[in-house]
Amino acid sequence: MKILSASQLADLDSYSCEEQNISSWELMERAAGLAYDDIKTRLNSFSQQIKVLAGPGNNGGDGLAIAYFLAEDGYDVDVFLVNFTSSRSQDNQKNLVRLKNQAKCNIRELTEDSELPGIISEDLVIDAIFGVGLNRPMPDFVQKLARHLNESFSQIICIDVPSGMYLDRSPGEEEEVFQSDVILTFQTPKLPFYLPDYSGVVGEVKIIDIGLSQKRLSEISSELNLVDLSLAKKLYQPRSRFSHKGTYGHALLIGGSQLMLGSVILSSKSCMHSGVGKTSVLMPSRGHSALIQHLPEAMLVENTSEDFISEQELGFKADAIGIGIGIGTSEAALTALAAWLEKADCPLVIDADALNLIAEHTELQYKVPKKSIITPHPGELQRLVGSWKDDFEKLNLIKDFSKQFDVIVLAKDAYSLCVYQDQVFVNSTGNSGMATAGSGDVLTGLLTGLLAQGYSSLNAAVLGMFLHGLAGDFAAKEMSEESLTASDIISYFGDSFSKLKA
Template sequence: MKIFTASQIYDADKFTISKQQIKSDDLMERAATALFNWIHSRLNGAQVNIKLFCGIGNNGGDGIALARLLQEHGYSISVFVVNYSEKRSKDFLINLDRLKDRKLWPEFLDSDCSFPDINQNDIIVDAIFGIGLNRKLDDWVGNLIKHINVSNAFVLSVDIPSGLPMDSNPSDSSYVIRASHVLSFQVPKLIFFLPETGIYQNQWEVLDIGLDPEYLNSTNTEYQLIGKNEILPLYRPRLKFSHKGNYGHAVIIGGSYGKIGAVQLACSACLSVGSGLVTAYVPECGYNALQTALPEAMVLTDDEDDSITKINVPFVPSVYGIGMGMGTEEKTIKAFGTFLKNVESPLVIDADGLNILAKHPSLLKDVPKGSVLTPHPKELQRLIGEWEDDFDKLNKAKDFSVKNNCILVIKGAHSIVIHAEKGYINNTGNPGMATAGSGDVLTGMITGLISQGYSPLNAAIFGVYLHGMAGDVGVMDFGYEALKATEIINNIGKAYIELLRPPKPENVKEV
């Protein structure tokens, strides 16, 4: 699913209005109807108090139009207009007149007003600001938002939480609605998926308001949300008449004294995701552990007992995964540098491989083009430098990807695969995956997918999705706190099955 910028969404509105020969308030009516259908299908006429806080722009117009529909269907509502400016949008005024025609008079709030009481059993509709917010809020409006936030009422935000800009962090975090649920028109917003801005909503959902598909399909976007529909075309099912040689030979390089488990996790994940053959290359201290714990893998060892001092693989594998538990001793750095100068196969670099690159950036020129780098936040910071906010982080990651012709996997709640100027945002996974070894599993999975013939970019996108799905399946049995990396591996097969499972039908009542 494409993720559009604010300017692209405005262009989509204009394109739809022109092509479909409708008026802008007709489009607003579509939005309000979609909002109403969502609410009505869940409340079914239940007598709860719904308080709508509406701005004076188009987001407020959506809220005013929604209020009319709610009243027409017998809901108990109160409408408050947040009068933060003398300017009003045309469609807001049209819908305000329609509301007044039905003898429903909203209460206008300004800097001199007391705020209305809010009960924790009320439902709040937040339609104060939309995607066009580009200025600091007046203090009285910010205090109204604080008043809503401390009410403990269920807050439903229209399109985005009010006070949250589309392309930057808010100047004052207390002046942003903390939404229980966001109903986003047509497409999700980038801010839903970033650590610093995603905290302002618990859940989000997309409502189709009929924006013209020609514009949506033909317009390029910087970011794409990756779900099942985007992953299925990447999936390469196995052929009946095939053998292990058809699915490649992956080599996992890493480990040091006390950190052999990282290699074991990566190798196990590599096998579980479908690699035909997997060989571990580790210090001698890891030989017995790996041969015992993972009989499906082959093992090669360095002459050194406790660390990697040279990398000598006597064949050319389909792909290498390197770095987990490897350490950053001088002899290991030297071995890694020599390896980079001579490597011929695709490469996935993780953990200490990334730390070595950060300490010795001159080695980046020897990293094969199209390699996949899988940093966690601290490793990313070491690679690309400090950033001001999540938006700056993404821009610096793109610059790094372009400069070094590589693929970055920015790990997090919504891991983002960066390739040149494009970002692919994952929508699987859960907090239980914030555990030791989870990153080693991901590296093994991406390596195993490349081994089978997936391109490095597709392997990164698919691997991140499947990794998150395995965690989602596993957490159903173990809960967040008890989910271990080994359980993620054990559920990779179930993640494949879930990928191919048909979607469940949805029953939604409409007006």
Template sequence: MKLFSKAQIYEGDKLTTERQNISSTDLMERAGTQIFNWMHMRMQGAQVPIHVFCGIGNNGGDGLVLARHLITHGYNVVTYIVNCSDKRSKDFLINYDRIKSASKKWPIMLSCKEDFTEIEIGVDDIIVDAIFGIGLNRPPNDWVAKLFQKFKASKAFTLSIDIPSGLYTDKAVEDENAVVSAGYTLSFQSPKLVFFLPETEHYIGQWEALDIGIDRDYLMQTETEVELISKHEVLPIYKPRRKFAHKGDFGHVLILGGSYGKIGAVNLASRSALSAGAGLVTAYIPKCGYHSLQTAIPEVMVVTDENETHISNINFEIEPTVIGLGVGLGTSAETAKTLEAFLKKNKASLVIDADGLNILSQKKTLLKLLPEQTILTPHPKELERLIGKWSNDFEKLEKVKAFSEKYNVIILIKGAHSITVNKNKLYVNTTGNPGMATAGSGDVLTGIISGLIAQGYTALEASIFGVYLHGKSADISLEDYGYQSLIASHIIETIGEAYIDLFKQPEQPKEEAQQEK
């Protein structure tokens, strides 16, 4: 799914009205009606008090359309106009007149001097936030911020239209008290990037995108900087196997890492590379891990360094398709020196994680030695060591994009919604869960991506698909283990089920199934 920028959303609205020969007011009617349909289907006429707070721009106009439909369908509605400016949009004014014509319950005007003491909102009521939309470009004033805090203090369920008021689409929040904390957000046509960033996602609650009929050609043909990755997006990437395929068709992964006490990282990466589909996997480790690794994973070949406790001289005769580098490696001076020598002569594709990244951070000139489209998989602290500190998520994304462009590498920003960054393009993942916050899950990801590259996936395809499979495997394992008991090995065990799930049809709701019968 494409995630459109603010400018692209405005352009899409404009083109839709032109190509469909409708007015902007008609499009607003369509949007507000879709929100009403969503609520009506769930509420079925329930007489819960609904408080619709409307701004005086187009987001407020959407709220007025919703309030009018709720009122005419017999719901218990109070509509408020958050009126602290003289700049009212044309479509807001049209819908303000319409709601006054449709009902004797005219909207209540809230002026900047209101202290909100007369507004009573019960804990079982519903608040609809239609105050500010995506056009917000400065923080709400203190008076509006107090209204938002009243929403929060009421503990009523809050539904935000398009985006929680006070939240920007393209920059960081300046005052966290001046943003609505929604329980649910109904976004028009597609979600926004801020729904998936660590600093802002908690304002969103759950979200859903409502189709308001934006021009299909525009949606299909417009290139966006951000894409949301789910099953629909990864299915076209999947490479089926031929009947007469053999292991040589699916590449050779070399997992290069390990040090005394950290051979388990290589174990996890090697197993996940095999489970992701690599034809062959070899582990290059210090001597101390030879017997344990050979015993634990009989399918994996092992080559040992001359050193007992850490890697000191990288030397092997095989020709791997891809090298997963850094898991459990350690950062000793000798290891760092031999890694530099290796990078100067290496020609194979690389996936670099953990201490491999830390060594690169210690000597950034090594970054120029990386093959094009090398994949870096840092956790937040490793990322900070690579690109420097950032003040907010938007600055972080800009720094990562610049880093990716400068060194022609792919960077995975790991998190609840891991983001694959390839120069100026972002791919936001939708699978995964908090149970993945456990030792070794990053090693598993390194193995999965390496296993995919070995099979012929491009570095970008392997990154996008690998992150998806990694998260989906964890989601499947969650059903048996829960958040607290999920460990990295469980993720490996369900990689096969994650592949199978790609081709499962979604379960049909019982009501629809009964109707078909």
């Protein structure tokens, strides 16, 4: 699902009106009506007090239309005109005149000289002050209003975006943003919904299809995409009835150290559940019996070291290699990593301590094979690309790193980002229960398995990211986020793959 900029959204609206031979007001009426249909389902009763905060632009026009529909159906509505300017958009003015003529709700103006409205926790507040076009800080009195609402503990439904949210940058330290319980956003997702800088203001997000031109949407080029089930299904490669284990590739996992053997066992088990044909494992020899006991399907690569990974000659050609899980940062691990980077003739999946070693020994960055997938968590990412002031600068640093070394960066977070050069894929799956030891090891195994099966590096990373989160969602639904373990994620790979084929 494409994520668009403010200018692209405006273009899509304009094109849709022309294509469908409707006015911008008629499109506004459609969007507001669909938002109202959703809002009705969230109301506690007809007696619940509803307060609509409407700005003078088109976002406010949506709010005024919603207020009209609410009042028409007999709900108790107060409308506050947040007048930070004396001018109104034409469609906003039309809806305001209609609302006044209806005479079924109280209408009050709010300016910088007004007292703040009384809000109690039982109220439902609809925020329709600023939309996607915000490009400067909100006026001081509107920020004061936002602070007042955020402290009220009332339910807040934001129309399209929370007022105070920018589409292309993070708010300043002193800027207020409306804290939504629900965001009813139109047609397409917005990037800030999925970034940590806005995590405190984004509640439930519902994307409402308002019938904009699919033709124009397909024509608009966007390097930002939300990875949903529809996109994941397009990436999935169905298996052939006439196939054998050689058809689905041979993966090699290199990991583990004296006190971190579980990580490579988890990763190996994950790899075997990815659909790969064969999985070989190079790990400290002290862990060989444990791997055979837990995963008899895997094959072991002889290792001369009892406690660390090492460079070894393979008696086979690996189609993909995953390296880094649990290897530690010892001199032995560094030597072995450098050797494997040097000799690899296929893209790698690089995780955990391999990333820390590459960050510390920057000469290794130039040895990483092209189109490899690196999977840093926030701390590892900072060591690789440097510090950032906000999420948008972080995204640019990731893009620069990807371009410089021609690698795919899967930056793990609440909503993981998969970045290749200027292309950005935002994951829609996953939950806080996956913030648990071994979850990243499971991801590494899954990605290595997909890569070995012949998926391109980018497709393996995007699909693997989605499947990993989806399995975590299935697991959390069954057993709760609190009790979820990394092994549970693997147990739900089957449900995740089945979802792709449904």
